[in-house]
Every structure is written in structure tokens, then in C-alpha cells.
Amino acid sequence: MPATLIDGSALALQIRGGVAERAAALTARGRTPGLAVILVGDDPASHVYVRNKVKACEAAGIRSVLERYPAELTEAALLERVAALNADATIHGILVQLPLPRHIDAKKVIEAIDASKDVDGYSVLSAGELMAGLPGFRPCTPYGCMKLIESTGVALRGKHAVVIGRSNTVGKPMGLLLLQADATVTICHSATADLAVHTRQADVVVAAVGRRNTLTADMVKPGAIVIDVGMNRVPDGEPNAGKLCGDVDFDGVREVAGWITPVPGGVGPMTIAMLLVNTVESAERSA
Ligand SMILES: Nc1nc2c(c(=O)[nH]1)N[C@@H](CN(C=O)c1ccc(C(=O)N[C@@H](CCC(=O)O)C(=O)O)cc1)CN2
Numbered sequence: 001m002p003a004t005l006i007d008g009s010a011l012a013l014q015i016r017g018g019v020a021e022r023a024a025a026l027t028a029r030g031r032t033p034g035l036a037v038i039l040v041g042d043d044p045a046s047h048v049y050v051r052n053k054v055k056a057c058e059a060a061g062i063r064s065v066l067e068r069y070p071a072e073l074t075e076a077a078l079l080e081r082v083a084a085l086n087a088d089a090t091i092h093g094i095l096v097q098l099p100l101p102r103h104i105d106a107k108k109v110i111e112a113i114d115a116s117k118d119v120d121g122y123s124v125l126s127a128g129e130l131m132a133g134l135p136g137f138r139p140c141t142p143y144g145c146m147k148l149i150e151s152t153g154v155a156l157r158g159k160h161a162v163v164i165g166r167s168n169t170v171g172k173p174m175g176l177l178l179l180q181a182d183a184t185v186t187i188c189h190s191a192t193a194d195l196a197v198h199t200r201q202a203d204v205v206v207a208a209v210g211r212r213n214t215l216t217a218d219m220v221k222p223g224a225i226v227i228d229v230g231m232n233r234v235p236d237g238e239p240n241a242g243k244l245c246g247d248v249d250f251d252g253v254r255e256v257a258g259w260i261t262p263v264p265g266g267v268g269p270m271t272i273a274m275l276l277v278n279t280v281e282s283a284e285r286s287a
């Protein structure tokens with residue numbers, strides 16, 4: 001029997017509905033949640049993501065303030081804007097869309113965001129809070145992956161989870177969130193000697209490497225939960241050239257796995273939903 005599809009678009013809508021209720025309650029008390037979105041440069045994909053974030057805020061009753069700057073914006077000017085937004089009591093979340101132009105030190109900018117407004121969960125302090133199991137903002141993509149796994153109804157306690165990829169924004173926080181849920185966690189990466197040895201033992205696989213067909217059917221334990229974080233394009237000269245695809249060979253793996261997320265319509269929409277969750281949470285904390 002092919003795997004059950006985990007519908008990230010549907011789950012994201014449901015979560016956004018919950019956010020709308022919480023935002024309405026705050027608005028009724030004169031505390032409308034506010035999110036500042038900073039976009040520097042003209043990366044076309046970033047423009048799409050930012051537009052989708054702004055639209056999602058509107059639909060949930062979160063006030064969004066979009067600040068768009070040319071690619072030539074200086075690092076000093078951007079840091080000044082962040083400082084101003086830190087001081088603005090009507091703003092509960094500050095998001096700087098990544099990637100930033102190369103002349104700007106993204107780490108410096110992220111660290112300049114007040115920790116109480118770091119709704120992307122990218123700062124060193126947020127990472128430390130996650131590691132220590134303290135309340136704080138969880139990075140939106142791994143947080144969304146946890147919700148997708150939870151939606152299967154499978155309890156993570158005692159399960160073996162394999163994360164492929166060790167980025168600071170997805171792989172590492174994903175490992176920590178799975179650990180917090182009492183899974184036994186293996187993090188694999190580009191220097192892992194034999195990836196399949198690990199993934200074949202996994203009850204849960206989260207693929208976050210940015211390379212298509214990283215996980216194929218022969219690498220998956222029957223019945224496993226497979227979460228695909230990848231966003232790649234099928235190269236020219238192949239069937240479906242230009243089409244968006246993940247890190248998982250979807251057609252093959254779906255014949256073996258128990259549950260699987262599609263690309264698009266899996267993790268992506270959840271990233272935006274969890275950003276709204278973090279923003280409303282931030283507004284509730286400050287109320
Ligand atoms: N400051 C941030 N920058 C970036 C983040 C982030 O969380 N914070 N993540 C990514 C981009 N991203 C959100 O910003 C994002 C990427 C993709 C999607 C999404 O919904 N994808 C769709 C497919 C879209 C398509 O067709 O191209 C899907 O998977 O269904 C949402 C958010 C990097 N930068």
C-alpha cells in the first residue's frame with residue numbers, strides 16, 4: 001500500500017485558523033500582533049515568500065509591516081532599521097528575509113534582533129534556548145516538521161529518527177526538537193560514510209540537504225515517516241525539467257514509506273504557518 005500523504009497545505013491552514021483566533025483575542029484587548037518583514041534586494045524567490053508571509057498575516061489578523069530595500073542598502077542602515085523596530089512596541093516579531101546580499105553580514109543582523117522579537121528563531125540566544133529546553137522561538141521550518149510528524153499520530157518516544165543535513169536553520173534544530181520529543185536521533189551529513197545504513201533503521205527520516213534524489217526507496221524502512229524539506233528544481237534535459245522537487249525520490253519512496261510529505265505542499269506552507277504561531281506567541285508574551 002502506498003504511503004499516506006501528509007498534507008502540509010491543509011495542516012498549515014488549520015494552524016493559521018488557530019492563530020487567527022488568538023490574534024483576534026489580542027486585538028480585542030488593543031494588542032494587535034505586529035510583524036515587521038525586511039526584504040533586501042531583488043531575489044525573485046524571496047519576493048514570493050515575503051508576499052506569501054504578508055498575505056498569511058493579513059488573513060490571520062496580524063498586522064504586517066513590509067520594508068523593502070534595494071540590494072545596495074548598507075549593513076549599517078539595515079542595523080539601524082532593526083534597532084528602530086526593536087524599540088517599536090507595536091512590533092512583536094522581526095523577520096529579515098534570507099539570503100541577504102553578500103556585503104551584509106547576515107549573522108550580525110540576526111543577532112541585532114531583540115531576542116523577544118526573533119520569530120524566525122535564528123539567533124544564537126534562540127538556539128541556546130532550544131538546546132536548553134527553555135521557552136523561546138523555534139526555527140519555523142523544523143518546528144513545522146514536528147507538527148507534520150505529530151499529525152500522523154505516531155508517538156516519537158523511543159523511535160529512531162534520522163536527520164539528513166546539519167544546517168543551523170534546519171538540520172541541527174530539527175535534531176534537538178526530535179530529541180526533546182524523546183526520539184533517538186542520528187544526524188547524517190556530507191561526510192557520513194554510508195547514509196543508507198542509517199536511514200534504513202529509521203522510523204522517521206527528515207531530509208534537508210538541498211539535493212534531489214538523496215533519499216531513494218531502497219534507503220527507507222517500510223512504514224517510516226518521511227519528511228522532505230528540500231526545494232530543488234529538476235534539471236534541464238530530464239522529464240519535468242524546471243519542476244520543483246524535494247530531496248526525496250517521491251514516486252519511489254511513497255511505495256515503501258508509511259507517511260510522506262509532498263513537495264510542494266508539505267514543509268513549505270508549514271514554515272509560514274509556524275512564523276505566524278511564533279508572532280502571535282510573541283504578542284501574547286508581551287501583552
Ligand atoms: N528569514 C527567513 N528566510 C528564509 C526562510 C525563513 O524561514 N526565514 N526560509 C526559506 C524561504 N521560505 C521562507 O522564508 C519559504 C520557502 C518556501 C515556502 C513554500 O511554501 N514553498 C512551497 C513551494 C513554493 C514554490 O512553488 O516555489 C511549498 O513547498 O509548497 C515557504 C517559505 C529561506 N529563507
Ligand SMILES: [Mg+2]
Pocket residue numbers: 140141169271
Ligand atoms: Mg525556514
